[in-house]
Amino acid sequence: MQIECDFVCIGVGIAPAVQFARRAGLDIENGIVVDEHLRTSHPDIYAGGDVVNYPDPVFKKRRRVEHWGHAEYCGQVAGLNMAGTPQKYDLLTYVWSDVFDLHIECAGDETARDRTLLRGSLGEPSLSSSICVTTR
Numbered sequence: 326m327q328i329e330c331d332f333v334c335i336g337v338g339i340a341p342a343v344q345f346a347r348r349a350g351l352d353i354e355n356g357i358v359v360d361e362h363l364r365t366s367h368p369d370i371y372a373g374g375d376v377v378n379y380p381d382p383v384f385k386k387r388r389r390v391e392h393w394g395h396a397e398y399c400g401q402v403a404g405l406n407m408a409g410t411p412q413k414y415d416l417l418t419y420v421w422s423d424v425f426d427l428h429i430e431c432a433g434d435e436t437a438r439d440r441t442l443l444r445g446s447l448g449e450p451s452l453s454s455s456i457c458v459t460t461r
């Protein structure tokens with residue numbers, strides 16, 4: 326597939342900063358490993374946000390998510406658990422962004438798509454691209 330364009334923007338992702346957690350002896354595997362309560366391998370340490378490898382209850386697999394909404398939600402879940410109110414992670418992850426005058430929204434696991442729909446044209450400012458995911 327060839328796409329004519331003026332420039333190419335490549336998203337290279339991030340590497341989680343886990344050195345301090347590793348030195349503390351926490352389990353690390355593509356991020357700090359946490360359970361559904363965001364508890365690490367140490368019973369008194371919780372973690373959340375970009376840096377955690379957590380069990381996603383929607384997609385039934387371990388993931389690491391690099392979006393603001395996930396990070397904020399993790400803070401709420403970890404805080405409740407630390408305060409003694411049991412709370413499981415239960416979020417359909419999403420991301421939104423405003424890039425100049427372009428508004429972008431996406432929900433779910435974009436890596437697990439079954440098919441991609443494109444409505445409109447990539448050359449137009451207004452288009453809709455849907456990634457269809459079937460949970461199995």
Ligand SMILES: Cc1cc2nc3c(=O)[nH]c(=O)nc-3n(C[C@H](O)[C@H](O)[C@H](O)COP(=O)(O)OP(=O)(O)OC[C@H]3O[C@@H](n4cnc5c(N)ncnc54)[C@H](O)[C@@H]3O)c2cc1C
Nearest residue numbers: 342345373374375376390391392393394396420421422423
């Ligand atoms: C350029 C850019 C654009 C983005 N745009 C969007 C967007 O449009 N929408 C969206 O949903 N998400 C966006 N994101 C992602 C979003 O910013 C992150 O998902 C979110 O900030 C993660 O929050 P966090 O608290 O997990 O980590 P961070 O916000 O990265 O906070 C971690 C903090 O820990 C500190 N730290 C690290 N190691 C140590 C240490 N050893 N000791 C003490 N402190 C330490 C860091 O300095 C940092 O302040 C963007 C990210 C980037 C980089």
